[in-house]
Amino acid sequence: MTQKHAYLIMAHHELYVLKQLLSALDHERHDFFLHIDSKSVIKPSQLQQVVTKGNLYFTQQTDVHWGGYSQINAELVLLQMATATGKYAYYHLLTGVDLPLKSPNQLLQFFDTCGGVEFISFNTWTPKDNERVLFKYPFQDTLYRGFWEKKLRRAGVLWQRLVRYTRPQAPITYGLGSAYFDITDTMARYVCAQKQWIQHTFKDTFCADEVFLQTLYLNMPHANKRFESHLEDTFIEKTYHDVLRAIDWKRGDPYTYTMQDFSYLVQSPFLFARKFSAQKDKQIIDELMNHIRHENSI
Numbered sequence: 001m002t003q004k005h006a007y008l009i010m011a012h013h014e015l016y017v018l019k020q021l022l023s024a025l026d027h028e029r030h031d032f033f034l035h036i037d038s039k040s041v042i043k044p045s046q047l048q049q050v051v052t053k054g055n056l057y058f059t060q061q062t063d064v065h066w067g068g069y070s071q072i073n074a075e076l077v078l079l080q081m082a083t084a085t086g087k088y089a090y091y092h093l094l095t096g097v098d099l100p101l102k103s104p105n106q107l108l109q110f111f112d113t114c115g116g117v118e119f120i121s122f123n124t125w126t127p128k129d130n131e132r133v134l135f136k137y138p139f140q141d142t143l144y145r146g147f148w149e150k151k152l153r154r155a156g157v158l159w160q161r162l163v164r165y166t167r168p169q170a171p172i173t174y175g176l177g178s179a180y181f182d183i184t185d186t187m188a189r190y191v192c193a194q195k196q197w198i199q200h201t202f203k204d205t206f207c208a209d210e211v212f213l214q215t216l217y218l219n220m221p222h223a224n225k226r227f228e229s230h231l232e233d234t235f236i237e238k239t240y241h242d243v244l245r246a247i248d249w250k251r252g253d254p255y256t257y258t259m260q261d262f263s264y265l266v267q268s269p270f271l272f273a274r275k276f277s278a279q280k281d282k283q284i285i286d287e288l289m290n291h292i293r294h295e296n297s298i
Contacts, residue, residue: 003089004029004054005111008078010071011096012037012064015046016278018096020285022050024292027104030054033082035074038063042096057081067207068140071179072198075209080192083185090119091188093181097275099288101246101265103296110271111182117227119182120217121242125174131157132206133174134166140206153206170201175214178239178247180272183213184224191216231269246273259284266291 007025011018011034022032031054036042038061047056059077064070075093082091090111100107135157143149160166183191191198194216201215202208217223229241235248235255246268248255257265257273258281265273265288276285 002029002112004031004086005108006082006086006088006091007032008075008082008091008093009034009096009098010037010064010074010078010093011035011042012040013042014097014277014279015042016282017099017276017285018042019047019050020289021094021096021099022047022056024100024289025104025107026051026053027108028053029108030104031082031085031088032056033059033078033085035059035064035078036061037074057085065141065143067209069199069203069205069208070141071209072202072212076192076195076198079188080195083189083192087185088188090182090184093179094272095274097277098245098272099274099276099285100272100292101268101288102271103292105296107271114227116184116186117225118184118187118217118223119227119243120187120213121177121180121239122214122226123176123239125176129174129176132176132208132211133169133202135160135206136167136204137206138204140204167205172201172215173218174211175218176211177214178243178245179209179213180240180243180245180247180274181213182243186224187217187220190220233268235264236270240270244269244271246270247275256280257284259287262287 007030009032032051044058059081062070062074062077064074079091082088137153139149139152198212202212227242231241235250236246237249240247246265254275256275256277262284278285
């Protein structure tokens with residue numbers, strides 16, 4: 001029997017984009033697991049009728065602060081619900097402001113021929129990155145990542161250096177990369193089984209959502225082969241090539257796509273793109289959805 005896919009979606013605003021994301025991916029072989037930030041005004045009742053072919057599940061709502069451990073916790077909530085629901089070919093992590101660039105049929109055709117490789121991206125771990133895990137960063141889940149959080153973070157690191165404090169370190173190899181992934185059932189269940197270790201190792205570290213999965217993969221016995229892209233792109237860093245996400249940090253934080261990017265997106269080899277906003281440019285969203293529906297009908 002052909003396996004289904006689980007889409008793990010973290011949402012907190014942009015209801016229109018979220019509805020288009022679910023609608024564009026709706027397929028008999030796609031199930032959706034949706035985490036709505038507890039601070040969000042989005043209600044499950046607003047989404048119940050969007051998915052008609054697959055299944056839509058809502059997780060417990062938690063308070064997520066991007067970059068904090070709460071983000072990892074939300075991902076674990078999604079993975080635990082999905083693995084408890086079924087055994088999926090792949091578990092895809094997206095946000096509520098992402099959109100697919102390919103139709104469901106194209107996505108399934110691609111992943112059906114991947115042979116179970118893991119889509120986990122890696123950057124080079126540098127001596128500077130050691131600070132992410134050597135020191136404590138207790139304010140990521142209490143303060144928005146802005147001016148005061150940055151000031152307190154720097155002051156905290158300085159104080160820890162002065163008193164020569166470092167967090168206890170496990171004898172492991174650390175990895176760094178994109179927070180987004182497409183992982184197999186084997187990897188998803190391994191991550192869930194390591195929940196306590198993940199919390200012990202990464203609680204109060206800096207932006208550990210970009211570290212914990214890469215670290216698990218590097219230290220996992222008998223890990224599956226990882227996908228490595230050979231794409232070249234002007235706007236998208238190599239970090240996102242390996243997870244086939246068009247996320248542009250060169251023109252924004254990240255850049256929000258507009259209609260001027262339509263041709264670039266539909267002609268690109270990437271599978272998903274982030275980010276979109278109906279308030280900034282609704283037309284690009286609608287045009288992408290029309291393009292995907294046309295591709296799916298061919």
